Amino acid sequence: MLRLIGAAVVAVCGGALGLYFSAALKKRLLLITELEGALNIVREELSANLTPLPELFSMAARQNTGAVSEFFGKVVLGFGEIAEKPFYDTWQEAATALPCLTPAEKDTLFRLGRTLGRYNTEDQAQTLGAVSARFAEFRQAAQTRLTKEGKSRTVLGLASGILLAIILL
Amino acid sequence: MQSKFTQTASLMPPILRLGLERIAENDRDRCEEVRLRVGENPSVVISGREFEISDKAVTSADLERVIEIATNASAHTTKESVKEGYITAKGGIRIGLAGICVPSGGEISGFRHITSLNVRIPSQRVGCAESLAADICEGGALPSTLIISPPGCGKTTLLRDLIRIYSDGDQKRGIDPHRVAVVDDRGEIAAASGYDIENYVGRHTDVLTSVPKAQGVLMSVRALNPEIIAVDEITAAEDIEAAEAASNLGIALLATAHAKNVNDLLKKELYRQLLERRLFKIVVTIKSNGGIRTYTAERLSA
Numbered sequence: 001m002l003r004l005i006g007a008a009v010v011a012v013c014g015g016a017l018g019l020y021f022s023a024a025l026k027k028r029l030l031l032i033t034e035l036e037g038a039l040n041i042v043r044e045e046l047s048a049n050l051t052p053l054p055e056l057f058s059m060a061a062r063q064n065t066g067a068v069s070e071f072f073g074k075v076v077l078g079f080g081e082i083a084e085k086p087f088y089d090t091w092q093e094a095a096t097a098l099p100c101l102t103p104a105e106k107d108t109l110f111r112l113g114r115t116l117g118r119y120n121t122e123d124q125a126q127t128l129g130a131v132s133a134r135f136a137e138f139r140q141a142a143q144t145r146l147t148k149e150g151k152s153r154t155v156l157g158l159a160s161g162i163l164l165a166i167i168l169l
Numbered sequence: 170m171q172s173k174f175t176q177t178a179s180l181m182p183p184i185l186r187l188g189l190e191r192i193a194e195n196d197r198d199r200c201e202e203v204r205l206r207v208g209e210n211p212s213v214v215i216s217g218r219e220f221e222i223s224d225k226a227v228t229s230a231d232l233e234r235v236i237e238i239a240t241n242a243s244a245h246t247t248k249e250s251v252k253e254g255y256i257t258a259k260g261g262i263r264i265g266l267a268g269i270c271v272p273s274g275g276e277i278s279g280f281r282h283i284t285s286l287n288v289r290i291p292s293q294r295v296g297c298a299e300s301l302a303a304d305i306c307e308g309g310a311l312p313s314t315l316i317i318s319p320p321g322c323g324k325t326t327l328l329r330d331l332i333r334i335y336s337d338g339d340q341k342r343g344i345d346p347h348r349v350a351v352v353d354d355r356g357e358i359a360a361a362s363g364y365d366i367e368n369y370v371g372r373h374t375d376v377l378t379s380v381p382k383a384q385g386v387l388m389s390v391r392a393l394n395p396e397i398i399a400v401d402e403i404t405a406a407e408d409i410e411a412a413e414a415a416s417n418l419g420i421a422l423l424a425t426a427h428a429k430n431v432n433d434l435l436k437k438e439l440y441r442q443l444l445e446r447r448l449f450k451i452v453v454t455i456k457s458n459g460g461i462r463t464y465t466a467e468r469l470s471a
Contacts, residue, residue: 052243079241083179083186086234087242117242119279124245 007165014161018154025149028100029142034068035098036135039112043128046121053087053117054079071098088113108134174200176260177290182234185211188222199460201321203288205232216460217321232283239264250355251279260367261360263289291325291357293368298330301464302344305451309345311335311397313422313448314466317434318455323462324425325401327455329358329368331423332399336371347421349374350395352385358401386411390418399423409443416448430454431467444469 038060045051045059054076061072071094078090091113095106108131115127171179174197178189181203188211192200202214207229210221239258240247247256256264265287270277305314314331316324338346351374353359359376360367366376375393377385382400386408389395398415400408403426412422426440431452434440443449447469454465 046245050246050248052241052246054241054243082242083182083238087237117237117240117244119244119248119251121245121248 010165011161015158018157021153025146032139039132047125180239206285257356261291261357302334303342305466306344311421312450314451315449316425316453317428322455322457333371336374347396349397350389350393351376352400353378354382383407383411390415397421401425
């Protein structure tokens with residue numbers, strides 16, 4: 001009886017591990033989707049109202065949740081010490097701390113940080129547009145990966161658990 | 170509240186701030202400007218004379234940092250004032266710009282390269298206008314007054330204190346309290362920031378910030394029912410038109426203009442119009458000698 005319970009636990013753990021990996025893909029997709037949306041709103045607000053960045057990012061922090069809200073929140077805090085630390089450094093640090101993003105995705109955000117806060121609104125809006133478009137591509141890739149790998153990771157995890165349980169039995 | 174010198178120093182990146190922090194405490198109040206020119210050592214203007222504060226030449230990156238700090242990384246919000254050649258930072262600190270401009274349709278749309286900054290340290294000298302305010306007062310009220318001097322002699326400082334006195338009133342000197350509308354297009358008079366007004370301009374004062382002067386004067390007339398309208402630096406024909414509209418309604422004007430004296434005013438077409446239309450009853454001339462300012466009020470003949 002104990003052996004059977006042990007085997008079931010191992011199988012369930014395998015399944016849970018698969019679910020965990022699948023959830024990580026979902027979380028990543030959610031983060032990229034939210035970031036893309038936030039950048040689009042930032043672009044629209046900047047172009048239409050020439051809103052100062054502290055106000056713009058406070059709004060973005062309030063309107064989003066989780067890691068995206070934290071990201072903008074960190075950037076907003078950085079304005080309080082802008083005399084000591086340039087805006088770009090704060091932006092880079094906050095982007096680096098974003099979970100689940102690949103180096104290419106982070107590089108795209110870094111590029112945006114170099115343009116934000118400059119004199120030319122059109123340049124900023126253009127870069128924001130280009131970065132949003134890039135994030136739309138990242139989102140599609142993340143969506144495809146989730147569709148392809150999400151279920152297979154769960155099944156693979158469960159199957160590995162069952163296989164391990166059989167071997168142990 | 171931080172002194173204006175400290176506020177100005179806090180706009181500098183650490184490397185430039187160091188030089189300012191070396192200035193003796195008793196000289197800080199007399200500092201008028203911080204001058205930053207690419208390739209030259211940073212300097213300050215004290216009582217009209219320029220002194221170097223560091224032997225490390227200013228770089229273009231230093232200037233970019235000052236602008237970043239002054240605008241809170243939002244240089245795009247300063248577009249209109251940059252066209253006029255300046256940025257106003259928190260605390261009413263005005264930063265004059267020089268460099269290579271981008272011409273666009275007869276005006277400039279911005280700067281391609283900024284090579285110099287002139288950071289003007291505003292001064293609020295509460296009480297500096299007290300005896301003048303009493304001298305020019307007519308039956309408890311302010312007759313329309315124009316303050317003139319060359320740049321950097323303290324027109325805005327005097328204007329701010331006159332606004333305060335005529336807004337609060339001064340029983341001892343026989344000055345009644347007045348409703349004052351301040352059209353602060355560059356944010357230097359009241360230094361309004363969000364809901365805070367950093368420079369005290371009186372209990373009965375309404376401040377319109379970042380609005381073109383002429384438009385601000387007309388807005389005040391329509392909406393604020395002022396007894397006095399105060400504006401800094403009349404520079405355009407439309408400012409005079411708006412001032413005349415206000416004056417015709419019996420509103421007293423308190424304004425400043427760049428000129429050495431009344432004769433100098435008359436040499437400039439714009440200001441000649443101002444005098445010919447008899448918009449002002451009194452012209453106050455500021456003279457600065459080694460940092461000491463004297464005010465002379467001249468009543469214009471009717």
